[in-house]
Amino acid sequence: MQESSGANAGELCLALDFGGTKLAAGLVAWRSGQLLRQARCATSCDRGARGQIADMLELVQSLRLSPAEWAAVTAAGVSFGGPVDAEAGMVLQSHHVVGWEGLPLGAELQRHLRRPVLMENDANAVALGEYRYGAGRGVPDLVYLTISTGIGGGIILGGRLWRGSHGLAGEVGHMAVRPGGPLCTCGNRGCLEALAAGPAIARRAREALAAGGGGSRTAPTALALAGGDAAAIAAEHVFRAARQGDAAAAQVVAAACEDLGLGIAMLASIVDPARVILGGGVAKAGEQLLVPVRAAFARHAPPNLAGRVAIVQAAALDEGGLLGAAALVAQAKP
Amino acid sequence: MQESSGANAGELCLALDFGGTKLAAGLVAWRSGQLLRQARCATSCDRGARGQIADMLELVQSLRLSPAEWAAVTAAGVSFGGPVDAEAGMVLQSHHVVGWEGLPLGAELQRHLRRPVLMENDANAVALGEYRYGAGRGVPDLVYLTISTGIGGGIILGGRLWRGSHGLAGEVGHMAVRPGGPLCTCGNRGCLEALAAGPAIARRAREALAAGGGGSRTAPTALALAGGDAAAIAAEHVFRAARQGDAAAAQVVAAACEDLGLGIAMLASIVDPARVILGGGVAKAGEQLLVPVRAAFARHAPPNLAGRVAIVQAAALDEGGLLGAAALVAQAKP
Numbered sequence: 001m002q003e004s005s006g007a008n009a010g011e012l013c014l015a016l017d018f019g020g021t022k023l024a025a026g027l028v029a030w031r032s033g034q035l036l037r038q039a040r041c042a043t044s045c046d047r048g049a050r051g052q053i054a055d056m057l058e059l060v061q062s063l064r065l066s067p068a069e070w071a072a073v074t075a076a077g078v079s080f081g082g083p084v085d086a087e088a089g090m091v092l093q094s095h096h097v098v099g100w101e102g103l104p105l106g107a108e109l110q111r112h113l114r115r116p117v118l119m120e121n122d123a124n125a126v127a128l129g130e131y132r133y134g135a136g137r138g139v140p141d142l143v144y145l146t147i148s149t150g151i152g153g154g155i156i157l158g159g160r161l162w163r164g165s166h167g168l169a170g171e172v173g174h175m176a177v178r179p180g181g182p183l184c185t186c187g188n189r190g191c192l193e194a195l196a197a198g199p200a201i202a203r204r205a206r207e208a209l210a211a212g213g214g215g216s217r218t219a220p221t222a223l224a225l226a227g228g229d230a231a232a233i234a235a236e237h238v239f240r241a242a243r244q245g246d247a248a249a250a251q252v253v254a255a256a257c258e259d260l261g262l263g264i265a266m267l268a269s270i271v272d273p274a275r276v277i278l279g280g281g282v283a284k285a286g287e288q289l290l291v292p293v294r295a296a297f298a299r300h301a302p303p304n305l306a307g308r309v310a311i312v313q314a315a316a317l318d319e320g321g322l323l324g325a326a327a328l329v330a331q332a333k334p
Numbered sequence: 335m336q337e338s339s340g341a342n343a344g345e346l347c348l349a350l351d352f353g354g355t356k357l358a359a360g361l362v363a364w365r366s367g368q369l370l371r372q373a374r375c376a377t378s379c380d381r382g383a384r385g386q387i388a389d390m391l392e393l394v395q396s397l398r399l400s401p402a403e404w405a406a407v408t409a410a411g412v413s414f415g416g417p418v419d420a421e422a423g424m425v426l427q428s429h430h431v432v433g434w435e436g437l438p439l440g441a442e443l444q445r446h447l448r449r450p451v452l453m454e455n456d457a458n459a460v461a462l463g464e465y466r467y468g469a470g471r472g473v474p475d476l477v478y479l480t481i482s483t484g485i486g487g488g489i490i491l492g493g494r495l496w497r498g499s500h501g502l503a504g505e506v507g508h509m510a511v512r513p514g515g516p517l518c519t520c521g522n523r524g525c526l527e528a529l530a531a532g533p534a535i536a537r538r539a540r541e542a543l544a545a546g547g548g549g550s551r552t553a554p555t556a557l558a559l560a561g562g563d564a565a566a567i568a569a570e571h572v573f574r575a576a577r578q579g580d581a582a583a584a585q586v587v588a589a590a591c592e593d594l595g596l597g598i599a600m601l602a603s604i605v606d607p608a609r610v611i612l613g614g615g616v617a618k619a620g621e622q623l624l625v626p627v628r629a630a631f632a633r634h635a636p637p638n639l640a641g642r643v644a645i646v647q648a649a650a651l652d653e654g655g656l657l658g659a660a661a662l663v664a665q666a667k668p
Contacts (some may be wrong), residue, residue: 044440175603266509272503
């Protein structure tokens with residue numbers, strides 16, 4: 001056994017991540033979750049779905065697998081940024097790129113890669129990845145939340161992914177936690193995504209700005225950190241300004257964390273997980289996000305649950321999609 | 335095979351329902367869910383937990399099982415009105431009667447009945463009963479909600495009960511659907527139970543009354559239906575007054591249904607069930623409850639779920655606990 005090579009027969013997989021802003025391909029030793037090599041490029045939305053597939057296959061080429069590595073690759077896992085029919089290997093919808101709807105992505109990739117292809121939407125895949133390799137190891141009942149351009153969720157119950165009866169379980173971003181609140185992209189109001197996803201946090205900062213909330217004179221505002229261009233304000237500017245003492249930014253962060261804690265309390269009341277794992281770009285704020293989210297959770301959760309659900313940061317913040325794709329392959333093995 | 339007798343060897347069970355207001359015992363043919371005989375009495379809270387057990391054993395006596403029937407009873411199922419440790423057969427908590435905490439109810443009953451005893455909290459048991467015999471037959475992914483003195487829930491996923499990692503899954507009544515709303519018995523504010531359980535509906539009617547909402551002169555008010563005693567107003571008076579044209583009562587019903595539909599939308603966003611089944615005393619209002627709840631659900635659910643979750647009335651409104659207890663026995667059989 002040559003454990004150190006990571007290339008034992010049947011121990012490797014290709015991990016493919018079709019995201020809204022980037023494509024990534026990786027070579028992963030799926031038993032350990034070791035990411036041996038990876039390649040990335042931007043998602044060029046104007047090239048359509050078939051262009052994305054071509055770009056992804058080029059990324060795979062650029063990994064330059066040796067013949068021995070190719071021989072050790074038994075399957076490919078795919079994390080896709082939108083709803084999929086996992087069993088049929090079909091994309092149901094893409095929010096970012098046209099031409100995906102109804103495309104048999106699994107079969108297309110299988111034809112090119114000559115390997116079985118397993119796919120899942122990204123939140124489900126990353127939930128499995130965190131369960132198998134990351135912040136959820138040994139915790140069979142967990143909820144993973146990605147807080148990014150949107151808010152999505154993946155639910156693991158008894159060590160298995162719970163997809164829901166229409167493949168829509170874990171739509172945490174579209175819980176109307178503040179009924180009548182801000183308009184969401186889904187058409188409803190007050191969805192968690194419209195309150196606490198990255199763009200919502202930026203929007204709340206712009207609203208505070210428009211309302212005259214300039215913060216203190218001694219700390220840089222989110223606006224200043226965004227180069228003075230209100231349209232360029234991103235969630236990370238708001239978190240950074242809050243860290244550096246800007247009161248208006250701190251208020252926006254506090255409000256978003258309150259809404260996140262409330263949403264997590266609601267889902268915990270229903271699912272009763274042992275752990276909730278936060279990933280996605282916004283979760284990179286770490287303790288600045290986690291501490292107030294935990295406090296809000298404790299305020300809103302049923303008293304008998306309040307102290308019993310750990311809320312932690314994801315282990316794989318940048319490679320979550322690749323490790324999630326690898327976990328799909330690992331999950332399919334005995 | 336003598337199917338009509340319902341007493342084939344190993345086909346019968348004792349079904350025991352420990353509720354907050356009544357105790358019930360039944361003899362059930364667990365394969366079909368046929369309730370052959372039953373006996374009931376009021377829960378005498380002042381007799382304590384051991385008094386309840388004695389009362390229940392008397393109810394079993396009063397069923398007057400023949401020797402052949404006793405021989406056909408392979409197990410007893412217990413639906414308990416509070417959190418239990420199903421595997422250990424222990425009561426964790428009772429909201430109604432002192433002396434239950436930590437009591438090994440399963441072992442006590444087993445000693446008296448000389449049969450294996452299976453127990454669950456009532457919402458979980460009734461969810462299983464509706465899945466096996468009632469409004470959820472053939473629907474492996476469902477949520478059962480009881481709307482009664484409180485609001486509880488039982489979740490069936492893939493044909494199996496989901497209890498949660500602390501045995502607290504389905505605490506739908508303590509989702510804070512209106513943050514900052516009315517105080518709940520759990521100490522939080524705006525819980526679904528504090529908005530739409532029977533006592534909450536009665537309280538909302540009293541508040542409307544105090545605010546001068548007397549309704550029309552041509553229809554009886556909830557107050558009139560309660561004999562002029564505001565303290566005696568119950569949810570059924572409010573529903574009846576609304577049916578008969580009282581505007582204030584209709585507003586209270588509409589508001590409670592709006593909150594229920596919102597809560598169901600939130601849980602559906604997470605669990606993605608095929609069906610939601612409403613039981614408990616308040617659900618006896620039937621279409622008067624279901625129609626506005628469905629409309630509110632459609633307004634608050636994510637658009638891709640809105641038309642796809644059936645919200646229906648439970649099949650067993652009065653015998654839910656007994657059939658749930660029988661379903662525990664059926665579930666344990668291959």
